[in-house]
Amino acid sequence: MKIGLVGLPLAGKTTLYNLLTGNNLETSQFYSGKMDANLGMAQVPDVRADHLLQIYKSKRVVNAQLEITDLPGLKSDRLGSGNLFLQNVRKVDALVHVIRAFDDANVEHLDGDLDPLRDFNNLNAELYLADLDFLEKRIERIQNGKKITPEHRLEQNALEKYLQALEEEQPLHSVELSEEEADAIKHYSFFSQVPQLVVINTDEESFKNRSYKNQEELDKAIKEQGYGRLLLSAKIEGEIAELPPEDRELFMEDLGLKETGAYRLAREMYALLGQISFFTVGENEVRVWTIDQDLPARKAAGKIHSDMERGFIRAEVVAYDDLKEHGSFNKCKEKGLVRLEGKEYPVKDGDVITIRFNV
Ligand SMILES: Nc1nc2c(ncn2[C@@H]2O[C@H](COP(=O)(O)OP(=O)(O)OP(=O)(O)O)[C@@H](O)[C@H]2O)c(=O)[nH]1
Ligand SMILES: [Mg+2]
CATH class of the missing domain: 3.10.20.30 (Beta-grasp domain)
Structure with missing residues (x-):
């Protein structure tokens, strides 16, 4: 499974990337303008596999893995010019959309102030714009074609319904298509329909309260898009991961956490994508396999x-x-x-x- 970490600059993507992959790449309090992506593998933690290891007295656990791409932050004043960004989005199965919801005066904010809802909408606007652009061009091409077949007609109908939805800022999955219309466009994929797990990256206090700025509107917007949602603090999770195992539990308890951020993220991602795990066991290894439900x-x-x-x-x-x-x-x-x-x-x-x- 390939996952892309996306978000506006300084949202905490690389911090989360480090947590998931066990890397230690540099993060910065100021916008760096770096345009290269980081690619790494994340182990998918599964406590069941560790327990099976004991039951079967195997030698090791082979976890499932996620391929993670940490994409450069998309500046909100550069919307509509993110070709490189879109190329990267096309390569992944799902996005982890990191939203800055942490308050920290030491970390620059390019858009001025803390506004998770605005940031969520800004990044998604890029995906909407790309879909709009595709729809307009494709409809125009059909209209200007020499011969318009019944299939073209169906396709055009479907695309026009999609276009109208986007113009009204409605998600594409809310559009009702006839079976034939759906069939006529099934080979297309749309950026705004790439499954998204929205990670709300909070500071310690708002994590403890399980509350954050714009909470109600943001949760509603995420739900309307059909995206998943996860609350965590990338920075604190990173600090917890560095502690000796015996100290971790205490810290987690203090935050009201039973499972690590990496574990929760993997689980939400599996749910979003309809994936499940089964196990094979042997003398040598317990192995986790990921398959469609x-x-x-x-x-x-x-x-x-x-x-x-x-x-x-x-x-x-x-x-x-x-x-x-x-x-x-x-x-x-x-x-x-x-x-x-x-x-x-x-x-x-x-x-x-x-x-x-x-x-
Ligand atoms: N207080 C606080 N700071 C955080 C949190 N997550 C990340 N940061 C800090 O925010 C700064 C930016 O984090 P990065 O992970 O580099 O952000 P990014 O999204 O990768 O940024 P770009 O690559 O520039 O787009 C760093 O100084 C982090 O330590 C958090 O949960 N709480
Ligand atoms: Mg980064």
Whole structure:
């Protein structure tokens, strides 16, 4: 899964990037104007995998990973000229949109003052503008074409509805299309429809209160767009990650946190993209696999190895929750909790799976 970190300058993107990837890139209190992106891998933490390691006495855990691109901040006075920005957005499966909601007089604010709602709208305006531009050009091309086929007509209808929605600042997913219209434009992708997890980057105090500036309007706007939302403080999470493990819990408790920011971010991202995890276990390793929700067992087997998909016989499945409750595979077997499933079985989040296959 490829994730792009986006936001206005000095929102805390690189701070979050460091937290997720374990890197230690320089961050600055002043706008640097740097235009290069940072690319790194983030481990997706999963406490279930660590627990399976103990149950199966395996040697190591192989986590799922996210490929993270930390994009340069988009200046709000440069909207409409962000070609490089848009090229980068096109390359990712989802965006983490970092919004500055922390109050800190030492960190420059290019647009003057703290205004999370304005910042959210400013960055999204870039995506809207790019979609508008595409729609206008495409409609014009159809209109000026020599021959307008019925398919063109359908496409034009759909695109015009989209255009109208954007002009009224309505999200594209709210547009009602007929089945034929939807079909006529299904090969297009739109910037404003790239799934977004909006990270509200707060300071310690507003995190503790779980409240921030423009909260009501901002939450409403995020919801209307169909985006996800996560509250965290990138800076504090970074500081917590540097503590010795035994001290972390105390700090987290103080903030009312059970899980780290990296964990919560991964979980929200999976929910947003409809992804789940299943596990394979062995003497050597516990491995976490990421798949689309409800993927049939045979297709899931193909993620592990194409031979397993080709020669699939059955999947032996036990739920993580059952293993956790009963403590061992054998106990689960005694209780009849280990199932044999066929190729169409929709794999569930937390399934521990052994594929039986023959090639
Ligand atoms: N107080 C506070 N400061 C933060 C927080 N997150 C980031 N900062 C600070 O804000 C400044 C900018 O952070 P960066 O992570 O470099 O911001 P950025 O979005 O990558 O900035 P550009 O790359 O210039 O777009 C740094 O001085 C950070 O320490 C936070 O949660 N609270
Ligand atoms: Mg940065």
